Amino acid sequence: MKFNTLLFLGLLSGLFTTAQAQEVKFADLDKSPMDAAHYPEGAAYQNYLAADDADRTELIKVLYCRPGKNDRAIFGALVPWGQDWRLGANEATEVTFFQDVEIGHTLVPAGSYTLFAQVYPEQWIIKISTERFIGGSENRDVSKDIAAVTVPTTPLGTARESFVIGFQKVDDGLVNMLFEWDHTRATLPINLNPPSLAGDDVSPLDLVQYPPMSRLRNYVEAADLAANEPQVRVVYSRPQMKGRKIFGDLLKYSELWRVGANETTELTFFQDVNIGGTVVPAGRYGLFATVNKDNWEFIIHKNVQSWGPANHDDEDNIVTVVAKTEKTPSTLEALSMTFVDKGNNKIDLVVGWENTMARLPITVLK
Numbered sequence: 001m002k003f004n005t006l007l008f009l010g011l012l013s014g015l016f017t018t019a020q021a022q023e024v025k026f027a028d029l030d031k032s033p034m035d036a037a038h039y040p041e042g043a044a045y046q047n048y049l050a051a052d053d054a055d056r057t058e059l060i061k062v063l064y065c066r067p068g069k070n071d072r073a074i075f076g077a078l079v080p081w082g083q084d085w086r087l088g089a090n091e092a093t094e095v096t097f098f099q100d101v102e103i104g105h106t107l108v109p110a111g112s113y114t115l116f117a118q119v120y121p122e123q124w125i126i127k128i129s130t131e132r133f134i135g136g137s138e139n140r141d142v143s144k145d146i147a148a149v150t151v152p153t154t155p156l157g158t159a160r161e162s163f164v165i166g167f168q169k170v171d172d173g174l175v176n177m178l179f180e181w182d183h184t185r186a187t188l189p190i191n192l193n194p195p196s197l198a199g200d201d202v203s204p205l206d207l208v209q210y211p212p213m214s215r216l217r218n219y220v221e222a223a224d225l226a227a228n229e230p231q232v233r234v235v236y237s238r239p240q241m242k243g244r245k246i247f248g249d250l251l252k253y254s255e256l257w258r259v260g261a262n263e264t265t266e267l268t269f270f271q272d273v274n275i276g277g278t279v280v281p282a283g284r285y286g287l288f289a290t291v292n293k294d295n296w297e298f299i300i301h302k303n304v305q306s307w308g309p310a311n312h313d314d315e316d317n318i319v320t321v322v323a324k325t326e327k328t329p330s331t332l333e334a335l336s337m338t339f340v341d342k343g344n345n346k347i348d349l350v351v352g353w354e355n356t357m358a359r360l361p362i363t364v365l366k
Contacts, residue, residue, distance in 0.1 A: 032067040032089035039167040039175055059192060060175070061096045062115075064088040066162045074182040075119055084116045084127070084137040087179060088163060092116065092134050102194035103128065104149030116140070117179070117186070124179075124186045125150050149188065156183045203239040203261035210339040210347055231364050233268045234287070234349065236260035238334045246354040251291050256299075256309040259287050259351060260335060264306045274363040275300060278319040285318065289351075289358075295324050296351075296358040323358040331355055 038044040042055030049056045067089040072078050079085050087093040092114040101108050108128060116137055118125040131144040163181040170176060173193040179186045209215040214230035239261040244250050251257055259265040265287040273280050286304040290297040302316040335353040342348060345366060348359040 030065065030090065032065040034063065034065050034090075035164075037062040037064070037165045037167065039177075040169075041167070058098055060098070060101075060167070060177070060190070062093065062165050062177075063095075064093040064115075064163075064165055065090040066164060068162045069159065069182055075184055076121070079119055081120055082118060084118050084140070086136045087115045087117050087165070090135065092129075092132075092136060092140075093165070094132065095128070099192070100194050102191035103147050103188070106147040106149075107194050108147060113146075121153075123150055123152050126186070126188050151186050151188050154185050154187070156180060156185055159183050201237070201262070203237040205235065205237050205262070207233060207235045208337050208339060209233040210341075212339070230270045232270070232273070232339070232347065232349070232362060234265065234337055235268075236265040236287075236335070236337060237262040238336070240334045241331075241354060247291060247356050248293065253292055254290060256312065257289050257291055258308040259289050262307070264288070264304060264308060266304050267300065272365040274365060275361070276319045276321040279365070280318055286316075288312070293325075295322050297322050298358070298360045321360060323360060325356050325358050328352045328355050328357045332357075 036044070038058060039060040040055040040058075042049055042053065043058035043061075046053075046056040046058070065088040075081070093116075094112055095115050096112040097108060097110050099110050111130075112132060114129045114132055114134065116127040116129065118127065126149050127145050128147040129140070129142075129144045130146060131141050134140055159182050160180045163179075166178045166180075168176040168178055168187075170189075173191060175190050175192060177188040177190055179188070207215070209230060210232045211228050211230075213220050213224075213228045215233075217225065217228060220228050237260045247253075267285045267287050269280060269282050269285070271282050273282075280300060284304050286301045286306065288299040288301060288309055290299070298321045300318045300320075301312070302318065303312060306312070332352050332354060335351070337349065337351050340348040340350055340359075342361075345364045347362050347364070349362060350357055350359050352358075
């Protein structure tokens with residue numbers, strides 16, 4: 001009885017396992033098998049490369065399917081002229097850039113995209129789209145195209161049986177992505193060193209200079225040039241209030257401030273000056289201020305090429321001047337600076353924001 005029970009359970013288990021196996025479906029080999037192209041090529045097997053081998057760093061990877069020619073006419077027939085083609089078969093071809101690149105004067109940020117081509121006899125229009133995970137080009141969202149580049153085609157002497165994508169290094173900053181099939185090659189240049197151009201800054205850079213016309217000397221009469229030699233200039237970024245409370249809130253009392261935003265505010269003295277009893281030689285300097293409720297402590301320092309006071313070394317300080325704060329004539333939305341001529345080679349650099357301003361006295365030594 002015990003043996004029969006075990007036999008029955010064994011048969012039942014076998015039937016259950018067979019039923020489970022029948023639920024699993026494995027795909028056959030695709031007639032247009034998927035392939036990958038890497039740039040540099042060595043990135044595909046970087047575990048075999050030395051740690052300092054430049055080819056270990058992957059810059060571009062393409063995933064695509066490779067249809068065969070199979071005695072068919074390809075371009076102008078299987079792939080019609082003037083229509084978008086997925087640059088392969090099955091899913092739309094996917095390209096991943098592991099760094100920002102420039103394609104056709106368009107900056108393409110690092111990330112994954114799909115590739116398409118609108119083909120013509122002597123040129124292709126290569127298109128890069130942020131739309132992903134689509135099959136082919138039907139019903140694709142063309143509004144997600146971020147670049148379209150017209151590239152010439154060249155004839156191949158020997159027909160390429162299956163579609164292929166590869167790379168050709170031009171130099172350290174330029175690589176060609178190559179597309180070949182049948183008797184046609186198309187070449188897409190990719191700039192690996194795209195230009196870096198800043199957009200509009202929310203705290204735009206500005207400058208004030210004394211005397212005012214010293215910054216526009218081509219408009220100064222010859223007889224007045226000597227009186228308009230530049231003496232002091234300030235270059236600074238101008239943050240705005242934007243509904244915020246500034247002093248005592250955005251700018252905490254007793255904390256060091258760059259007297260602006262972004263880069264440290266830069267003071268240039270074109271002649272020796274006296275500030276707070278200290279002679280400061282002509283040259284470039286940074287300006288900080290410790291903001292207090294009733295006064296600011298202006299600091300002239302040598303660490304001019306910096307991004308604010310982080311890691312500032314007090315050894316770089318040249319002179320500190322305590323200035324009482326005053327109320328501005330009107331609310332200043334943006335940080336503002338101006339010079340006030342006090343006579344006898346004395347000028348005040350007046351810094352104001354919100355409803356508060358303070359003056360840094362400067363005597364120009366002649």
